[in-house]
Structures are given as C-alpha cells and as structure tokens.
Amino acid sequence: MTASGGSDIVLLMVLGVTVVVMTIRVIARQHRLKQEALAAQPAEPVRRSNADRSGDRGG
Secondary structure (H helix, E strand, C coil): CHHHHHHHHHHHHHHHHHHHHHHHHHHHHHHHHHHHHHHCCCHHHHHHHHHHHHHHHHC
C-alpha cells in the first residue's frame, strides 16, 4: 500500500507541476502577444481620436 501511495503522490506532483508550467506558458504567450499588439498599434488610436474630434466638430 505504501508503494502505491508513494507513486500516487509522485504522479499528482508531476501533474501539478505540468499544470503550473502550462499555465505560466499560456500567460507569458498572452502577455507577449498583448505587448506586440500594443507596439504595432500606436498610429491607430491617433487616427481614431482625430476622427472622433472631427465628428465632434461636425456635430
């Protein structure tokens, strides 16, 4: 019984570490994609704000 109990603990630890590593990888990938999107996009909000201002003047 102790052998199977020990192997169960090892299996659970391996699964836990795998889940933690996968979670960190997903968070890092999302953060990297967000940073790339923000870096590639500085001209777009300026156009939107200019369009909003011209719309405000017209109204």
